[in-house]
Amino acid sequence: MSGERGTTMADAVLRGPLTDALRRVRRHSGVPLAFGGVVxxxxxxxxxxxxxxxxxxLDGVxxxxxxxxGGKVIALNRPIVVDDYLKTPRITHRYNQIIAAEGLRAMAAAPVIVDRSPIAVLYGALHTTDPIGxxxxxxxxxxxxAVEQQVVAARAVVEHDGRTPEVSALRDRLAGAYAQLRLxxxxxxxxxxxxxLQRISDSLLDGARSTEQPTVSLTAREVDVLASVALGHSNAxxxxxxxxxxxTVKGYVKDAMRKLDASTRLEAVVRARAVGILP
Known part of the structure; x- marks a missing residue:
């Protein structure tokens, strides 16, 4: 059930966003293990x-x-919590041996849904039967x-400029590095x-500017905010x-959208990239 497998298009788009999301799940919830899978x-x-x-x-299962x-989460398209995976009547127990090998008990899972269909599942797990809060x-x-927003944004970019999912995933990582360097x-x-560091972040824009687009001037803070928007981050x-x-963030986004003549956050990101403001 495990081993090396070819990378699918879904993997290419989801790899970065899923891993980042799992790091935040573990950091903000305190669970000892956060993991995820792709449909x-x-x-x-x-x-x-x-x-x-x-x-x-669990790797490769x-x-x-x-x-x-996870299978029930996908079937029902909603989050589910179990206080003891090995004994709960809420799920089937086909994978009990694997879960026991990992020493996991209480667990929660939530689906990532795009176009009303689940494309991935995020889990948080404990080694005890303490209730998942x-x-x-x-x-x-x-x-x-957040992963859903990033996937939709990545897909829109692919549709806009014809980039492959693999290239779009690389661009997401580049955008993340750019945003972090600026901060x-x-x-x-x-x-x-x-x-x-500012010069290094600016170097990530080399070759990105298009002579076919008018120059747009955004403030440094508007660029910072738009760089985070490009990663699918919420205003909060x-x-x-x-x-x-x-x-304040909402104001920056609104001003950036106006300057870029964009009607949505995603359109602002696409136009900012077209004129070389974002990588």
Missing amino acids: EDAANLRLKHFVGTTVGA AVDVGHGL DRTLQVLATEAR VARELDDAELADQ RIAETLGVTAM
Whole structure:
């Protein structure tokens, strides 16, 4: 049930967003293991993304729709919590031996849904039968929505410029590095080092500018916000990262959209990339 397998288009689009989401799930909920799988076809969910303590028993496991926790989540298209995976009557127990090998008990899972169909599942698991709190379920649901936004945004970019999912996934990682470099540069007290980081982030835009598009001038803060929007982040999350209010972020997004003549956040990102403001 495990081993090397070819990378599917879904894998290419989801790999980065899923791993990032799982890191946040573990950090914000405190679960010792966060993991996820991609729906490969209408029949199964392949587990292949892990953040936290694992013995590897789950790696590569194909979960059939309707069975186990993830399979039921896919079948019902909604989050589910079980206080003891090995004994709960809410799910089938086809995978008990694997779950026992991992030493997992209480568990929650939430689907990532695009176009009304599940494309992935995020899990948070404990090694005890302590009840999974509302906080953990909320974190899972929030991160599932964030992944959905990133997938939709990546797909729109593919449709807009004809890039393959693999190239779009690479662009997402580049966009993430660009956003992080800008934020770190702003927080440094060392002006010389901050300037050096700024030059590095600017170098990521080399070759991105298009002579066919008019030049658009955004403020540094508008670029910071738009760089986070490109990663599928919500206004609340951007506000937390930048240390401002969600209303302030909303204002920056609105101003950037106006300057870029965009009617949606996604359109603003696409146009910003077209004129070389974002990588």
